[in-house]
Amino acid sequence: MLKSRLFIVLLLLPVWSAAQHTAAPSAKTKSLQNLRQQLDQYTQLAQGRVGMAATVLETGESVSIRGDERFPMQSVYKFPIGMAVLHQVDQGKVTLDQLCHVDKSEYVGRQQHSPLRDSLPNGSDIRIGDLLRYAVSQSDGSASDVLMHLAGGPMAVMAYLKSLAIRNIRVMNTEKELGQDNAVQYANWATPTDMVSLLKALQQGRGLSPASRAFLLRLMTETPTGPNRLKGLLPPATVVAHKTGSSGTLANLTAATNDVGLITLPNGHHLAIAVFVSDSKADTPTREAVIANLAKVVWEHWR
Structure with a gap:
């Protein structure tokens, strides 16, 4: 009887050991858990809803927070509009040197940002x-509306996005319409995950010719907007091609403080990241610091 019991124990021992080994989290899992904990600490400071997605394009490593939820884009939507117009250039329908008449009636309202309107x-x-x-x-905003019309309107922009298998970005209204009704911005939304997918398409050259891709990346790298967002806590020499988006504040609630872009890591890999801070009660420096810290955390994790 004793021998039989001993045999059973010895027989079950490898199974028990294997179960124990399987249950132990791997170093990679622990690292990802630690990354999520760091990110969560900063999202709580926003006093609102924060969505983010980040992927190292060369390795596929990724992390997300509310990655499949919808967030108002505000001016981030000028990035897909710009891609759609450059696709028209690639098709030979228009050229970058082609003159386009802009009438003053096309300008957005005085409360909206428009250097074009102010200078001309x-x-x-x-x-x-x-x-x-x-x-x-x-x-x-004025230039964006002219370009949206040039691209064929919202439905043409959406059709272009669909051709890239991007289905969770909605471009529905002009900047002028956004300025006339605060609620309209929520109809122009994106999920962080699909915004990262669009950034991936840009980096990989899908949907644009090499020349158009290079031109758009240069515009996104040279932008002076949002210095305290994605770029805010990264080393000064870090290359960041990005597009910001911002709403006004109504009844102490800011609907959108956003930044999405491609960050070149020290090892030459590319980090596609989208951060949306929505319906926040925090002040501007705090909202922007949330974006900057999220970018810094993932940059340090994968650099």
Whole structure:
């Protein structure tokens, strides 16, 4: 009887040992858990809803928070609009040097950001390449509306995104419409995960020619907007091609403080990251610091 019991114990011992080995988290799992804990600490400071997704494009390593939830884009949507216009350039329908007449009636309201309107109050003939620079680099609302019309309107932009298998980004309204009704911004949304997918498409050259891709990346790298967001806590020499988005504050609630982009890591890999801070009660420095700290945490994790 004793021998039989001993045999059973010895027989079960390898199974028990294997179960114990399987249950122990791997170093990679522990590392990801630690990363999530660090990210969660900063999202709580926003006093609102924070969504983010980040992927190292060369390795596929990724992390997300509310990655499949919808967030208002605000001016981030000028990034997909810019891609759609450059696709028109690639198809030979327009050229960057082509002049486009901009009438002053097309300008957004005075409360909205528009260097184009401020510098040329009576309207003018503008190169399409310059309109892209105004819209993407300077986040100009008037230029964005002209470009959306040039691309064929919201449905044409959406069709372009669909051709890239991007289904969770919605471009539905003009900047002028966004400025007239605070609620409209929520109809122009993106999920962090699909915004990262669009950044991945840009980096990999899908949907744009090499020349158009290089032009858009240059505009996104040269932008002066959002210095305290994705770029805020990274080393000064870090290359960041990004697009910001910001709403106004109504009843102490800020609907959108956003930044999405491609960060070049020290090892040459590319980090696609999208951060959306929505419906926040925190002040501007705090909201921007949340974005900067999230970017810093993932940069340090994968650098």
